[in-house]
Structure formats: C-alpha cells, structure tokens
Amino acid sequence: xxxLLALTEELCAIPSVSGDEAALADDIESRLRGTAPKLDVERxxxxxxxxxxxxxxxxxxxxxxxxxxxxxxxLSPRREGDVxxxxxxxxxKGGLAVLLELARxxxxxxxxxxVTLVFYEGEEVADEHNGLRKLFEQRRDLVAAxLAVLLExxxxxxxxxxxxxxxxxxxxxxxxxxxxxxxxGVNAIHRAAPLLQRIANFEPAVVDVxxxxxxxxxxxxxxxxxxxxxxxxxxxxxxxxxRYAPNRELADAIAEVEALCAGADHIExxxxxxxxxxNLWQPLVAELIGVYDLPVRPKLGWTDxxxxxxxxxxxxxxxxxxxxxxxxxxxxxxxxxxxxxxxVLAAFLGL
Amino acid sequence: xxxLLALTEELCAIPSVSGDEAALADDIESRLRGTAPKLDVERxxxxxxxxxxxxxxxxxxxxxxxxxxxxxxxLSPRREGDVxxxxxxxxxKGGLAVLLELARxxxxxxxxxxVTLVFYEGEEVADEHNGLRKLFEQRRDLVAAxLAVLLExxxxxxxxxxxxxxxxxxxxxxxxxxxxxxxxGVNAIHRAAPLLQRIANFEPAVVDVxxxxxxxxxxxxxxxxxxxxxxxxxxxxxxxxxRYAPNRELADAIAEVEALCAGADHIExxxxxxxxxxNLWQPLVAELIGVYDLPVRPKLGWTDxxxxxxxxxxxxxxxxxxxxxxxxxxxxxxxxxxxxxxxVLAAFLGL
Numbered sequence: 175x176x177x178l179l180a181l182t183e184e185l186c187a188i189p190s191v192s193g194d195e196a197a198l199a200d201d202i203e204s205r206l207r208g209t210a211p212k213l214d215v216e217r218x219x220x221x222x223x224x225x226x227x228x229x230x231x232x233x234x235x236x237x238x239x240x241x242x243x244x245x246x247x248x249l250s251p252r253r254e255g256d257v258x259x260x261x262x263x264x265x266x267k268g269g270l271a272v273l274l275e276l277a278r279x280x281x282x283x284x285x286x287x288x289v290t291l292v293f294y295e296g297e298e299v300a301d302e303h304n305g306l307r308k309l310f311e312q313r314r315d316l317v318a319a320x321l322a323v324l325l326e327x328x329x330x331x332x333x334x335x336x337x338x339x340x341x342x343x344x345x346x347x348x349x350x351x352x353x354x355x356x357x358x359g360v361n362a363i364h365r366a367a368p369l370l371q372r373i374a375n376f377e378p379a380v381v382d383v384x385x386x387x388x389x390x391x392x393x394x395x396x397x398x399x400x401x402x403x404x405x406x407x408x409x410x411x412x413x414x415x416x417r418y419a420p421n422r423e424l425a426d427a428i429a430e431v432e433a434l435c436a437g438a439d440h441i442e443x444x445x446x447x448x449x450x451x452x453n454l455w456q457p458l459v460a461e462l463i464g465v466y467d468l469p470v471r472p473k474l475g476w477t478d479x480x481x482x483x484x485x486x487x488x489x490x491x492x493x494x495x496x497x498x499x500x501x502x503x504x505x506x507x508x509x510x511x512x513x514x515x516x517x518v519l520a521a522f523l524g525l
Numbered sequence: 526x527x528x529l530l531a532l533t534e535e536l537c538a539i540p541s542v543s544g545d546e547a548a549l550a551d552d553i554e555s556r557l558r559g560t561a562p563k564l565d566v567e568r569x570x571x572x573x574x575x576x577x578x579x580x581x582x583x584x585x586x587x588x589x590x591x592x593x594x595x596x597x598x599x600l601s602p603r604r605e606g607d608v609x610x611x612x613x614x615x616x617x618k619g620g621l622a623v624l625l626e627l628a629r630x631x632x633x634x635x636x637x638x639x640v641t642l643v644f645y646e647g648e649e650v651a652d653e654h655n656g657l658r659k660l661f662e663q664r665r666d667l668v669a670a671x672l673a674v675l676l677e678x679x680x681x682x683x684x685x686x687x688x689x690x691x692x693x694x695x696x697x698x699x700x701x702x703x704x705x706x707x708x709x710g711v712n713a714i715h716r717a718a719p720l721l722q723r724i725a726n727f728e729p730a731v732v733d734v735x736x737x738x739x740x741x742x743x744x745x746x747x748x749x750x751x752x753x754x755x756x757x758x759x760x761x762x763x764x765x766x767x768r769y770a771p772n773r774e775l776a777d778a779i780a781e782v783e784a785l786c787a788g789a790d791h792i793e794x795x796x797x798x799x800x801x802x803x804n805l806w807q808p809l810v811a812e813l814i815g816v817y818d819l820p821v822r823p824k825l826g827w828t829d830x831x832x833x834x835x836x837x838x839x840x841x842x843x844x845x846x847x848x849x850x851x852x853x854x855x856x857x858x859x860x861x862x863x864x865x866x867x868x869v870l871a872a873f874l875g876l
Binding site: 339352353363364370371373374396410476 | 692703705706719722726742746754756826
C-alpha cells in the first residue's frame with residue numbers, strides 16, 4: 175500500500191496556485207506513466223486524463239483539480255505525526271494522491287467499471303479558466319461517464335449534488351446635486367433601500383430533494399455608492415448572491431432573483447450556474463454509498479459536479495479533508511482520511 | 526472707477542488651487558500696499574488682512590477666500606464681451622476684486638464704519654486648512670467685528686446665515702462566512718438595511734427663521750460593504766449628511782442624527798459645523814439690506830459665516846456670480862454683477 179500522506183506531501187511541495195499548474199501537471203503525468211503504464215494518458219494544457227479501456231459496461235470518472243488558492247502563510251507542507259498541514263493538503267492534493275493510487279491499482283488489475291481519472295486546472299478561479307470546462311468543450315469523449323466523483327474535501331461524507339449559484343448586480347441610477355439641495359437630484363442609495371430591506375427580510379426555504387435538506391440562501395454580498403460627502407449619489411450598485419436547491423431550473427431561479435431586484439434600473443446576471451440533483455436513486459450512486467454505508471449530506475456550495483449533471487451524468491463529492499478548513503491557514507489532512515477514502519473508492523471499483 | 530472685470534481677470538490669471546495660494550496672496554498684498562497705502566496690512570501665511578483704524582464706533586469685516594477648487598478644463602480666464610469665464614471667476618476672485626476696490630476707496634476717504642478686509646487661504650478643503658480658522662485661533666483681534674460679509678457668489682442676493690452641516694459615519698459589523706452557509710456568519714449589509722430605509726423615508730422639515738424658509742436635508746452620501754462575491758460581508762459603512770436650520774444647536778442636531786443611526790455598532794462624527802442665524806433684526810444687517818432693498822434668501826449650504834456666528838458676530842453672504850455655477854466648468858462672472866456688488870457695499874460703507 176502506497177503511503178498516501180507522503181505522496182500528498184510530495185504533491186504539496188510543488189506549488190500550483192491557479193494559473194501556474196503546469197509543473198504539477200508534469201509531475202502527475204510522469205507519475206501516471208511510471209506507476210500506471212496500462213492506462214491511456216492524455217495531456218491538454220495543464221490537464222491530464224488517464225483512462226482504462228477494458229470494455230466494461232459502465233464508466234466512472236473521478237476528478238480533482240490541480241490548483242490551489244493563494245498561500246496564506248502555509249505554502250510549505252508541514253508533517254505533524256499523521257497529520258499534514260499546509261496549502262492544498264485538503265483542497266485537494268490529498269484527493270489527487272488517492273486518484274494516483276487508484277490509477278496504479280487499475281493498471282495492475284482491471285477495475286469493475288472502466289475508470290477515467292481527470293486532473294484539471296483552474297477550478298479556484300473564474301469559470302473561463304476551468305479545465306473541466308475546456309475538456310467538455312474540446313474533448314467531451316474524455317470526460318464521458320455514467321457516474322462522476324469529485325474528490326473535493328468532504329471529510330468522508332458523500333456530499334450529494336450541489337446547489338446552484340447566481341450572482342446578479344442590481345444598479346440604481348440617481349442624479350447628482352449638492353447635498354444641501356438634494357431635491358435638485360435623485361439619491362441612488364435611497365432608491366436602493368427597499369431592495370436591501372426586501373432581501374434582508376427574505377426567508378430562504380429548506381428544500382427536500384431525495385430526502386436531503388438543501389438550505390437555500392440569499393445574500394447581498396457587496397454594495398457601493400457615493401462619490402463625495404457633499405454630493406447626492408448618482409449610482410448605487412448591489413451584488414446579490416442566490417444559492418438554490420437542485421429541484422429547480424436555472425432559468426426559474428434567475429427569474430426569481432430578477433423579480434426580487436424589482437425597482438433597479440439595470441439588472442446584470444454576473445454568473446449563473448445550474449444545480450446538480452443528488453440522484454441518490456441512481457444505481458451507481460446507490461452502490462457507492464452502499465459499499466461502506468457512507469453518511470450522506472447535501473452539498474450547499476457549488477462544485478464541478480454541476481458541470482457533469484448539466485451533461486446528464488450523475489455526480490457527487492467525496493474526498494479526504496475537512497471542507498470547513500479549506501481556504502484557511504488551518505487547512506490539513508490526516509492519514510486516516512486519505513486511507514479511508516482510497517479504501518472506499520477501491521472497494522467500489524473492485525480494486 | 527476701477528475696471529473690476531479686468532481686475533478679476535488679472536487675479537484669475539494667478540492660479541491658486543487650495544494649498545497653493547502664496548503667489549496670489551503676494552499679489553494681493555502688493556496691490557493693497559500700492560493702492561490702499563493708508564490701511565494697515567498684515568500677512569500671516571497665505572492670509573492677508575487690511576484694516577482701517579478711524580476709531581469708528583463699529584467695524585465691518587469683509588472676507589473672501591483666495592483658493593479655488595481644482596481646474597476643470599477652465600484654468601485660463603476667457604473674456605467674452607462683459608463676461609469673464611473660467612476657474613475662480615465667481616468663486617471667488619470677482620469678490621476679491623470688489624474687496625480690493627473697497628480697500629482703495631477706504632484709503633482715499635474714511636468709511637462710515639471701520640473696515641477689515643480678509644483675504645484667506647484654504648476654504649475649499651478640509652477645515653484644518655482654513656485661513657479664517659487660523660486667524661480666529663492665532664489673531665482673533667484681526668477678525669473682530671460687529672458684522673461680517675463674505676463675498677461668496679450669491680448673484681446679488683443677500684444669502685442670510687447658513688444651515689449647519691454634520692457628517693456621521695455609521696458602521697455595521699458582521700461575521701464572514703461562505704455565502705452558501707450564511708447562517709454561520711452575520712451579514713453586515715443586511716443589518717444596515719433598516720437605517721437606509723429610515724433615512725430614505727425621512728421627511729426633512731422646512732423651518733422658518735426670521736421669516737426665511739430653511740429647507741433641511743438628510744442624505745446618505747456614501748455606502749460601502751462586502752469583500753468578495755462568495756463571502757458574507759463583515760462590515761458595512763454608511764456616511765450620512767445632515768443639513769439643519771439655524772434655529773437649532775449643534776449638539777441637538779448631532780443627537781438627532783445619532784438617534785437616526787440607532788442599530789449601528791459604531792457611530793463616528795466626521796465633522797460637525799454650527800449653523801449661522803440670519804439675524805435680520807440686527808441693525809447692521811438691516812441697514813445693509815436696506816441700502817438697495819436687496820432681496821434676501823436663506824443660505825442652505827454651509828459657509829464661513831457660521832465661523833463668525835459662532836464667535837457672536839452677525840454674518841451674511843453677498844457676492845458677485847451665480848452660486849449654482851461655482852465648481853462647474855461653466856463658472857463665470859459678468860461686469861454688471863461686479864459693479865453692482867461694489868456699489869452696494871460702497872454705499873453701505875459710505876465710500
């Protein structure tokens with residue numbers, strides 16, 4: 175059995191902040207060609223895809239992103255017994271180590287399902303940089319599957335599906351005037367007040383989907399208005415973030431947010447991502463959960479599982495590390511979590 | 526009779542954006558020593574004070590600031606018949622030209638009241654730079670008087686007294702969290718919503734003082750909150766500007782604004798200036814208005830008249846140029862306005 179904590183530490187020693195993933199992609203590609211010689215390995219930019227071709231009836235894709243957020247005084251990995259601290263340990267080089275181990279085993283013996291392992295760039299930044307997006311656009315054959323598992327940190331839970339997310343900018347116009355003569359102008363910030371009150375008072379629903387409780391949310395995440403202390407402001411901009419449960423279509427959710435922004439002069443959808451249904455009834459999902467009777471909870475944030483769901487592929491999150499510590503200086507992963515995740519997935523794949 | 530339009534043009538040809546008034550102060554001082562040899566001239570920094578000492582029973586101070594706001598493609602004065610266009614023409618080198626003419630006449634014959642002419646720096650910027658403030662602090666004897674007239678542009682109206690102005694920053698605290706799990710945090714922008722609604726709904730009073738209608742105002746002039754589109758904001762800052770009529774004390778007005786900001790975690794008074802009562806009943810004020818039966822209206826914005834009022838000196842605004850065009854690229858003054866203003870003040874002073 176591979177020492178997954180040591181392997182994770184080696185991967186963490188190669189910095190890979192978004193936009194700078196090439197060195198890590200080189201390392202991953204080299205390891206795959208060395209330890210999993212029977213897999214087909216393809217490289218597209220800083221994306222590496224390794225596949226078995228056994229002719230099995232079904233195919234499972236397992237994915238992990240290569241990039242990390244910027245360092246927060248935690249660039250160098252640090253071992254403390256069976257715990258590895260540092261940037262990328264949980265999000266998600268621990269998951270990449272598990273994927274490399276699955277590749278090695280799948281090269282030694284044929285898995286129960288054909289396996290596609292995707293190591294991709296640009297997950298932590300704007301969608302246009304996302305490697306999975308590029309693969310779906312340019313080589314959809316490489317990411318086709320019957321089930322997708324993303325090794326985002328879930329602390330061993332199956333985090334099923336994911337909520338959709340929408341950002342809308344609502345802008346209110348006004349007209350400048352001296353603040354001693356405000357009736358000569360129109361105060362854009364005052365005009366925004368009812369929107370703020372409406373959203374602050376909104377009570378988001380808790381939605382049951384496949385027995386999981388998706389807790390929706392609606393937040394104003396930014397507001398900006400005013401140009402000088404003696405001038406009636408002529409513009410006020412409000413950014414609203416909506417998270418919605420996977421029982422709804424994206425278009426419906428956008429229409430709801432736009433209705434909540436009624437009164438604004440300009441409503442711009444900054445980004446809008448579909449939700450992914452949990453699909454707990456789907457046979458491969460049910461089988462994976464059943465291997466070890468894994469605990470299941472809904473995924474409230476958005477992940478790339480929605481990208482698979484949008485292409486008709488059932489998808490879930492399952493990976494080592496505590497999601498609450500991702501993107502914090504306290505990020506870490508421990509040996510038990512890595513070994514447990516590898517054991518669950520290996521059992522599911524018959525490896 | 527001096528050509529006041531030509532004199533204004535000469536003064537405008539010497540740039541004097543706030544902080545850079547020394548050259549204009551030199552020019553004014555030199556002109557005073559040349560054309561008004563009988564006046565006592567004192568120089569403090571970029572402030573010039575010229576005084577008669579005839580032993581008259583009463584003294585009138587007439588003031589004008591040397592500085593201008595930054596140029597707005599209008600740095601060089603431009604003549605068009607009897608109209609002078611450009612930065613500082615109305616605000617307020619036209620007024621300075623009138624003051625120089627009054628100095629010249631007061632040197633030729635004793636005025637009815639002793640006269641103090643104050644040319645001062647730093648009016649268009651933060652209060653700490655204000656030359657009148659320095660004079661009141663360091664040489665109060667130089668600005669003592671029974672009546673103060675500021676030659677701010679009023680288009681020939683007497684703009685009586687002035688409203689007080691207060692800026693308060695109300696800050697709301699929150700706690701950051703991922704916007705998919707907002708219940709883990711506290712949204713500071715949502716917490717500010719009731720304040721916005723309360724101020725947007727506020728109906729400012731119109732207050733009668735000495736028969737003049739002071740129209741108060743209450744405006745949010747700035748708002749800022751949020752750090753990232755996926756993060757529940759942990760701070761929201763709101764700047765409120767209150768303009769209040771001169772029937773009230775500053776402390777009462779501050780207390781009112783602070784009460785309106787109830788719910789904020791931090792309330793900071795950024796600046797707070799007293800109002801100046803119109804004092805239309807005051808004998809010298811009534812006499813000045815009566816010279817030409819001048820039209821009178823309340824001053825809604827704040828001016829340095831309040832500085833005199835705070836020291837017990839009745840004060841009013843009366844000067845050439847349209848106040849609505851001050852600080853705009855369309856700023857201008859015309860010959861009739863300059864000559865009219867000089868005639869009114871000369872008649873009042875018996876010059």
